[in-house]
Amino acid sequence: MSLVQAKGLEKHYGRDVVLERLNFSVEPGEFVTIVGASGCGKTTFLKMMLGTESITRGQLLVEDKPIPGEPGPDRGVVFQKYSVLPHLTVLGNTLIAEELSRSKLLGKLFGSRRRQAREAALERLTEVGLENALDKYPHELSGGMQQRLAIAQALMMRPRILLLDEPFGALDPGIRQDMHELVTRLWREQQLTIFMITHDIDEAFALGTRVWVFDKWRDDPHAPEAYGATITYDLDVERNREDAPSQAKQIEEDMHS
Amino acid sequence: MKRLINLKPRRAARVALALLPFLLIAFVYLGVSNARHAENPNDRLLPLPAQMAETFAGMATEANVRTGSIPLWADTAASLQRLGIGVGISAVAALVFGLLSGGLPLFRAPFSPLITVVSLIPPLAILPILFIAFGTGEMAKVVLIVVGITPFLIRDLTGEALRLPNEQRIKAQTLGASSWQVMLRVLLPQLTPRLISTTRLALGSAWLFLIAAEAIAAQEGLGYRIFLVRRYLAMDVILPYVAWITLLAFVIDQALLWISRWSFPWYHVDEKAAS
Structure with missing residues (x-):
């Protein structure tokens, strides 16, 4: 098919x-x-x-x-620019995918559920080579790193x-x-x-x-x-x-x- | 010689240039005030600094015989309370309605034209209505501030929400976000620092409405005091009070800026690059 x-x-x-x-x-x-x-x-x-x-x-x-x-x-997407959320860190930008799907009301995870989601986000970020920039905001990243982040984010939902x-x-x-x-x-x-x-x-x-x-x-x-x-x-x-x-x-x- | 637009003062020169106009104003005031006092030692119009300091110290330390409270602190507390409640209610309302209006086209369609028209009503023109409706107590003064600045804040936040790149909303949806989640996790965090910066601008208007309401009907308050002593031409009270209000406004403004920079570092990236 x-x-x-x-x-x-x-x-x-x-x-x-x-x-x-x-x-x-x-x-x-x-x-x-x-x-x-x-x-x-x-x-x-x-x-x-x-x-x-x-x-x-x-x-x-x-x-x-x-x-x-x-x-x-x-359907995941990566645009030329504005793909990542400027108010979230690298980790936050990937974590948000898990948070949105697992916490319908607040869109935010805490405690052990957050730690689980963090593992998944870390895995994605390691795949694109951003594991050392977890706490950086998008404006602190180069254009290439921003696009890496956008790709990691887009792939979070598989x-x-x-x-x-x-x-x-x-x-x-x-x-x-x-x-x-x-x-x-x-x-x-x-x-x-x-x-x-x-x-x-x-x-x-x-x-x-x-x-x-x-x-x-x-x-x-x-x-x-x-x-x-x-x-x-x-x-x-x-x-x-x-x-x-x-x-x-x-x-x-x-x-x- | 470089072009004028490319000439920038160095750090030391910038501080000196910033102080220059203030010193100039103080110098001119002292000159004119001294000249008037040389002619008439009882001049009330432009009091000497020593005289103002003495009166102001009295207002700040001696209790009023009739009310038993110290005028300056009673006035400051009353005014700041009204201002705080009024601006607080406005900010919360603006955030809620700005979020709804900027996030939901179906909400914006009937709401946005209404708020545009409402924002054009001169708030002072409806002050009599507020006094009739809420009496001359605290309520009318707070409502005047709310009516005065909320429509402006809502319009600004709606505009800001619409200026956020649509890519962000699309991206959030591809991550499975619901409408509620898009507003909560994408729009709200980005509108909050904007609210702070717009509130800083609106504080000027808020003070205007507060002092206008206090001038017309109040028992205490900074605006009330100024308009009360106006009858006796007491410039030695009015001028220090104006300076005091300016100082309060400056402190509030800088505090908001500091809170915003500390809580939302990503929002202030561009201004750092510009300075």
Whole structure:
């Protein structure tokens, strides 16, 4: 059974067609990277996956059920920024996931239940290498460490689907390389299904098992809003890794023409 | 020569520059006051510092024959109590309603237009109504402060809640948070330091409403005293009282700032970077 399926999915804003003709099915464990020019509806698609953007037409299914119209613990998310809560420490930011699920009234744990939750949070933080920064606030962390924290936080609820919206876009190249290794490792270990938006095509090919290119399927210069973007390339990367660089080059040329 | 916008005073110069206007005002006052007393030793309008100090010491140590209490401390206690209760009620109400209004669109839809209109009512214009409704006792004065600053605080907190990045709310929901939990664990902790900083701004208005209410109907209070002795042109009481009120306001303001910095270090990151 496919994990995520789209059938004739469309998104319009008034008369402006943003996305249309979206048909795909994604299996559990796939790592889908999404590239495309800015304004082509990549983020709109991710918001539909999150449930913060409504569906105009067609279907978006998770395990054959329509995707809920609001965010939930089955779909974790990491944004480019504002992903972590500024008023909580590193530990607090991860602990809060346990606290929210185990203490419905106060959203806070005390005593032995807190110690248990702390263990779980520590485990996550160790996975991303933040075990030595437990009492630091986000503003005391570098951009890369903030994103590590955001990833640890997103994985606390053990979501099946992880949505990443240009999570490494603001990071230095060297740090980005570390983050790639981290995400790849977590994706393998926890059998995640990942949808990741990026504007870096090399990153898309380096990380994804499947690369989607979002672009308008038809362009009418007299009515630019009449046709929306769709998946113009759907490339299986893992099966033919060796020609990935040439494919990346080809797509980059296409997008800039 | 650097541009004017890039010239910053060093630490020592900054302290000197900060003191300069105060010294200047004191110097001008002393000059004019001395000149007037040289002409007329009984001048009441600009009393000499020694005269003010003597009167103020009397107000602070000698009990009033009629009431049996020491005026300065009785006035200070009465005013601070009214101010404390009024501002306290306002702050709690603002936090609750700001949280609801900033957190729940369905609450905000009918509530926000109402509070916008209410905040435009000049509070002093309804002071007579408050006196009619609550009598001239403590209640009317406290209610005036509450009516005066609560709408402003609510509007500010609602705005602050709406300015928080939506990503935070979404993230909390992906961690399984309910509406209640989002308000309790995401919005409330971030609105609290904002409440403190906005309350610091609102304290000026709170003092205004307090003194206005005390001026019209009271038996004690800092504002009451000032307006009482105005009849005798007793500037030697009024000026020290104004200075005393200013000192109290300054101490309260700095105490709130200190509490906020100590309890919410993450909230004050930007201001440290700016200074």
